[in-house]
Amino acid sequence: MTTAEDRANSFLRMIRRSRRGKLKIYLGYCAGVGKTYQMLQEGYRLMKEGVDVAIGLLETHGRQDIVDLSQGIEVLPRIRQEYRGHVLEEMDVDAIIARRPEVALIDELAHTNVPGTKNAKRYQDVQQILAAGIHVITTLNVQHLESLYDTVEKTVHVKVRERLPDSVVAEADEIVNVDLTTNDLKERLREGKIYPAERIETALSNFFQTSNLENLRELTLRELASQIDLRMREGSQDDAEPTPDQVMVCLSSRGPNSEMLLRYASRLAGRLNRNWYAVYVQTPSEEPTVIDAYTQRILSGALTLAKQLGAMVFTYKGEDIPDTILRFAREYRVGHIVIGHPGEIPFWKKLFGKKTLVEELIRKARGITFVVLDTRGAEPTFASEGNGRNESSLQLRKEKVSLSDLISSRRIVIWNQPVEKEYVIRTLVEVAAKDFETCDAEDTIKAVLDREKLGSTFFANEAAAIPHARIKGLSSPIISLGLTKQGILQDEAISPIGLVFLILTPAEIPSSQVEILALVSRATKDGHLYDRVAESDNPEELLSILRELRV
Structure with a gap:
């Protein structure tokens, strides 16, 4: 059986191999199951191994056992933010990055920050910290996953206001399920270990009903089974021919x-x-x-x-x-x-x-x-397609081809002034054609522009654009990358698009386009990717950053 110490040692080995921060999530089905407690315990185990650990944000909610357990771990200062006449405290992302601990413990990943804070959501703070090369251990309840909103409302009769994209969990390097029987959880509640005494009876008669807890516990186990299945499929399908699925x-x-x-x-x-x-x-x-x-x-x-x-x-x-x-x-x-x-x-x-x-x-x-x-009613549910395994710790291994492996510095163009959309496409095609003699520049430009007429990939509110086309006679995929520091000129306005991935794939191998688009999609999910590359002064420096980030 895998012990808590084994899991900590596994994460320890992982973080020592990486340049970009790794993310570990303690996932539970409800407040009080022990996510924060286990996060702090792992922090202590890592410190004993000589790892520099600091608390970036800890929510004690008045629980004395959490306060006592946190003693001895450095707590980084918070930032004070005024909102509607009240001074509230939030995590200070800049202070964490300046301090640069090896591991930051950050509670409640789905938290919504006070309006006016640098990032709207805490998971965005965490993404910025990870991009700085700092490893993060955090906590999350399953009901905060965006895709489960309708299911949770139907089964638990609660509208969850604080939610985060499923991709945040899907891209985590390790997920640990923190489980507790519903009877034990309710007993912890009665003992005052979750909420103050004045809130206990209200909680027991509302959210902490046995049926609600059992439903949430089942959702958590299904999510873990789904994540296990996802990672097993990723590992077994590296060389498989993609199906039209x-x-x-x-x-x-x-x-x-x-x-x-x-x-x-x-x-x-x-x-x-x-x-x-x-x-x-x-x-x-x-x-x-x-x-x-x-x-x-x-x-x-x-x-x-x-x-x-x-x-x-x-x-x-x-x-x-x-x-x-x-x-x-x-x-x-x-x-x-x-x-x-x-x-x-x-x-x-x-x-x-x-x-x-x-x-x-x-x-x-x-x-x-x-x-x-039936969009007139509630969302239908379907059974989990997990493989039946009950592992509670998942370690993600992503040793596949990266997007940066397909990009050459010769095919990177940087613009310091606003630039027109068509000019960007033409330039990126031309630099691609120089590397591939079978790629006719004018025919390819026409193909990409025709594809853009069907539906533009230059969305005004997005940070990245992905113009693409399938080209007959092309032997292998081509990717060119444009960095526009002042945005794209289109429709008599300037869009804040910063990165343009031009993707050309062989018409005879339609699956290659799907694979490349998936790589770009995965890369652009990092909300701080543009921030990291925006200061690049030359193509070599930009490509080096992409490789450092393992894009």
Whole structure:
């Protein structure tokens, strides 16, 4: 059996091998199961091994046992922030980076920072600390995962306000399940070890009901099984030929419950260990100059949530929605399409052969599985596809090809002034063509620009753009990288896009595009990637930083 000391030694070996910070999460199903306690215990074990450990943020909630256990570990100062007449304390990210401990203990990963703080969420603080090369041990309750929002509301009848993207957990280097029986947890509550005495009875009659705790405990075990399965699939499929099994979710400007679709697609993609895409088809009647501000806000919110959940977001222009969706599905090797319940068609239109969007898709599609969610009601649940193992500690090993392995300094261009979108594309294609004689620059530029007309990959509110195209006769994938320090000029405005990944892949090997897009998606999930490379003065320096970050 793996002991707590073995797990600590495992993490110790891991952090001594790495240049970029490693993330370890103690995951539990509820407050009081012992996540913070185990985090502090591991901090002590690491200190005994000579590791420099400091507490970046500890939430004691008045629990004396946590206060006592924290004695002897250096506590770094917090930053004081005034909000609505009150002075509140938050974690001081700059102080942690300046102090540079080997390991920082940071409690409550899903915490929302006070408005006006450098980052809106604590997980963003942690990402910045990891980027600085500091290892982090943290705590998290399962109900804070974004994709579980609808499920938790249905089973526990609680709206969780503080949430974080599933990708934060998926990219953790080690996850430890902190488990406790529901009876033992309720006994801890009655003994005053979780909440003050005046809150105990209220907690027992509300959130701490046995049914709620059992549901959350089950969700936690399923999440751990899913993470184990994901990592095993990653390890066993390195050399396997990708199958057309990517996941796609179809969004509409007035979808009744786009959030439900996105969370379901996120969970499905995680279980299948596949990339997933959120696609919105913009018809002429839904041009930004036509639809009202309210609809634009709904659509923008859905696309933002899709990005947070880890999807690659695409907006396509087209008059025939079914054909546009299926064209995308063929190009990106989609095997599963998630779509909402179609609206009812008047009887008289049915007489003339009018069909719903779903009916049209099923009639025209071949070899695609459709998941039609009843977006008028609650989200359906499906059984875990875990492999039945009960390991409580997961160690992630990512020794695959990195994006930086596919980029040469000769194919990196840096602009210090705002630059037009088309000029960026042309320049990146031209530098790529110099390295590959089979790549005709003018034909390739046209192919990329034609692809951009279907749906731009230069989103105004994103930090990275991914123009791409499949090129006939190309023998292997080509990636060029542009760094724009002052943004991109488009539509008479300057977008804050800082990184542009130009991706050219062989038309004869369609799976290569999916693989490269997955690498870029994984790299750009790091919210502080641009901050790290923005100060680069030359291509060699930029590439060196990417390799240091293991992008």
